Amino acid sequence: MKTKKLIQEVGFKIQKSGFFLALLLLLQVTASAQTQMTSETPKPKKTIVLITGAFISNSGWNEWKSYYESKGYNVIAPAWPNKEGSVDYLRTSQHDHLIANLTLNEVVEYHAKIIDSLPEKPILIGHSFGGLIVQLLMQQDKGSVGIAYHSVPPKGVLTTKFSFIRSLWGPLGLFKSNKKTYLMSYSEWQYAFTNGMEESEQKAYYDKLVIPESRNVLWGALKKSGKVDFKKAHAPLLFVSGSTDNIIPAVLNKKTYKRYKKHQAEGSVTEYKEFKGRNHLAMSQPNWQEEADFILEWALKNEKQTKEQYLASKQ
Template sequence: MSSSTIVFLTGAYVSHACWDQWQSFFQEKGYNTMAPPWPGKDADTETLRRRHPDKHLSAVTMDDVVNHYTSIIQKLPEKPILIGHSFGGLFTQVLLNRGYAAGAVAIHAVPPQGVFPYELNFLKSNLPTLGFFSSLDKTYLMPFKKWQFSFTNGMSLEQQKKGYEQLVIPESKRAARGGLTKAAYVDFSKPHPPLLLLAGTDDQCIPEHLCRRVHKSYRDRNSVTEYVVNKRNHFVLGLPGWQKDAQFIYNWLQTH
């Protein structure tokens, strides 16, 4: 893959600081990297929590986020490699489909429109942030108990608390709901640059079964669409040994 630029795309619920170590890893490999925050999230975790419930952030839609990333990408000197996690993995697929990437990696990604997420653990993890039973004008802050179930299952209480304190921020329900609309549209039959989809056997937020259904939806046989499953929960970016996943992705990028 010819691009020397990587744009990391952050998912819902957490700060873009989740990419700090990953940026350092890929910079040491010679890449130029960036992890732009969403609109309304350009601050540290503590500041964003103090704003909750945040009317400015609650107004942000998925289209706003994708358009924000698009404007950043269009200013770059080359098409970048996109690496996204969770909701950021959906943005990655949408932007790849629209022709804005030299290649892409979607890590435990929210599914594009048309792959309906009926898996029970997905619904338990994500229904509250869709805002069907609460005001869309108030942001959603994931409770610690939900964090334990959806992101950090299987980890020690100390690790769970540390991750929660460092990363969890308020979320826009409007943006989350956009994942069910045409904003999340991907043409699965369209040829595309290389795409790697990663899934985790222990992920309760984005279950492996759901990721597998997304992979099977891609239909262009001349495009590289690879699917890899590891024993991971949804906190894959911050798990002990995250370097192994980063190295795997680096090797994959060199291959393609």
Template sequence: MKTPPSKTIVFITGAFITHLCWDNWIPHFESQGYKVIVPQWPNKTDDAEAMRNAHPNPAVASTRLAALTDYFAGIVSQQQEKPILIGHSIGGLIVQLLVQRELAALGVAIHSVPPQGLITFNLSFLKAGWGPLGFFTPVKVPFLMSFKQWQFAFTNGMSMEEQTQTYYKLATPESKLLVRDTITAAAKVDFGKAHAPLLFLAGAKDHTIPASLNYSNYKKYTEISSVTDYKLFESANHAVLVQACWKEKATYILNWIKRQ
């Protein structure tokens, strides 16, 4: 029998949502014997409704990628064993950055925001990202998605009831500076460096991070002795963590972990 690479998992939440997006995932992984840690972001410790009511909050607007990556690096480094890191969206990018720092036993990037230098001119990507980037608007004011923007960027294809429930439970304001940092050196990855096994999950229905962009991200890794895997799910949108078919993705990740 193989020795598990780690029995500790750290979930890293993406932007525009609260850590409650992992509510179904936590017991699923705990039932398989894993210790699960789900850190809240700095300046995002209230529930989604409270954060929306406090909008615009200058503290949220001040969040930067380098500091956020260091924050999660600190949490990861405090664990008794090198953990498995699983992140969504910008959380997926942070997983890539922490894998690069050699802080992860394994890494899973779910619909990851791409590192510096990777971009697409896919129309849905440009439409979903224009508001969060906040060009020609004050950077001291966070960006809060409207429900209509949430429907397009996160929950396209879901029922109106699901879209409404997820918006009020999860949607939060976010820092424009953080989003802009993803195209700077704060998001730089050395794709030729040896790394811990890394899995990319992509969704064919994702408007925010198109599957083609995830595939380009995956293909950039060139170190031949390192495991880098990719899996496309046809039904997954950007709200993949809370879609009705979330368990299929979580189970795929668990099985991939066991194979390493």
């Protein structure tokens, strides 16, 4: 009887241990499956917002957009308000008053709303007037990093360089009505944007990109709407210029950069890079990928450093 009872007890213990082993195995399999699901769940793609400048269609970013997308980024290159559509459509008179009434504040707010809809702060890259918009958005802490590419300066930063004055004399229209749009002429385009290019390229890009512009937006850069607080802390900001840019000469970009550096808040990063032989339409010159790569590498490096500094400050 004792032997039989002992056998029964041993059997029960084996069954009991088997149950716990099975339970343990089940838990391990479940945990492994959850880990695998987590590792296979794709992280949201980092977003790059490409901000267009004045005078041209947002299609000017098409090559950059495709290039960054091929590297795995979510890329947005929105048209300005009332500038959606083809170049031919926007050049028709029926759209004129909508563009003419546009203001700088409206354009900045429009981009801010797009950014606010994103899951995280994006990388901001703005060309020409888009570079000023980047600076104004950085004042609102809208970007993880910002790149002002051949950027229009903020209020109070100017140059007396002849090419700058000549390029903007027509667009600003000192004696013209702001109730009508301004369409850059082909000869103005050749001097201000595409100097140094073959004439066939100059004409092709003129037909492909140039659209009517609001003089109200242009004048906004010279008013309160274009003002930047250089003392305000900001995310990393890079100024990129071109040595042969007529409308926004390198000396003007450097002047803006130096204004930031002079008043820079502790912890803020502001840097400057000049590329030789680049005109104002550098985004479409044959070696544009060199600049696109430099800008992206700079953005990722400084974004990472900023995050590390933030985490260190919280410890």
